[in-house]
Amino acid sequence: xxxxxxxPRYKVAKRGQDVALRCDPxxxxxxxxxYQQALGQGPEFLTYFQNExxxxxxxxxxxxxxxxxxxxxxxxxxxxxTQQEDSAVYLCASxxxxxxxxxxxxxxxxxRLTVV
Amino acid sequence: xxxxxxxxxxxxxxxxxxxxxSCTYDTSESDYYLFxxxxxxxxxxxxxxxxxxxxQQNATENRFSVNFQKAAKSFSLKISDSQLGDAAMYFCAYxxxxxxxxxxxxxxxxxxxx
Numbered sequence: 001x002x003x004x005x006x007x008p009r010y011k012v013a014k015r016g017q018d019v020a021l022r023c024d025p026x027x028x029x030x031x032x033x034x035y036q037q038a039l040g041q042g043p044e045f046l047t048y049f050q051n052e053x054x055x056x057x058x059x060x061x062x063x064x065x066x067x068x069x070x071x072x073x074x075x076x077x078x079x080x081x082t083q084q085e086d087s088a089v090y091l092c093a094s095x096x097x098x099x100x101x102x103x104x105x106x107x108x109x110x111x112r113l114t115v116v
Numbered sequence: 117x118x119x120x121x122x123x124x125x126x127x128x129x130x131x132x133x134x135x136x137x138s139c140t141y142d143t144s145e146s147d148y149y150l151f152x153x154x155x156x157x158x159x160x161x162x163x164x165x166x167x168x169x170x171x172q173q174n175a176t177e178n179r180f181s182v183n184f185q186k187a188a189k190s191f192s193l194k195i196s197d198s199q200l201g202d203a204a205m206y207f208c209a210y211x212x213x214x215x216x217x218x219x220x221x222x223x224x225x226x227x228x229x230x
Contacts, residue, residue, distance in 0.1 A: 042220030
């Protein structure tokens with residue numbers, strides 16, 4: 001596709017509900033990242049995939065957060081038993097090569113999750 | 117762990133004037149990359165400019181340039197001839213050469229006055 005696409009754009013969940021956020025990266029992009037952005041703050045790293053392999057999940061805040069990218073393209077971030085502190089914008093980014101150059105990451109527009 | 121600090125939560129500039137946004141970072145690595153991203157209200161982050169730490173020459177992209185001071189761990193962004201469309205939140209980001217993830221500052225909100 002032309003850019004990184006995320007869906008839904010907005011999600012309201014009741015506390016305790018499970019949610020799934022989808023990311024369609026730019027076609028052919030090897031690397032995919034998830035970030036969490038709280039209001040008025042910078043993005044915080046959650047997890048990173050290279051193709052289908054999850055190489056770094058050090059930023060996932062708890063075991064309620066789970067991400068997958070089974071075929072090396074579309075990725076889903078799942079949050080189980082949502083809590084109010086999970087309210088944030090979830091950003092997905094992709095890039096076409098790994099670390100050897102100052103590769104630009106292309107970001108989606110994010111999913112704004114509100115837990116009520 | 118690397119940290120990125122943007123000490124100016126808000127800045128404003130008159131249209132056509134020049135403004136400088138500050139960024140400092142902390143790392144023990146000698147080789148890394150630095151980025152400035154722009155995030156308009158639509159939320160989509162857009163790369164403005166990038167700098168490779170091994171390059172001494174400051175990066176320039178049209179009206180945007182950086183002042184990279186490696187010893188001081190400083191990476192400021194200068195916007196010349198500011199335009200109304202430059203109004204956005206600007207994030208400074210750091211990335212190791214051997215890691216995928218980036219570390220972001222908390223951003224500076226730039227207002228451009230007509």
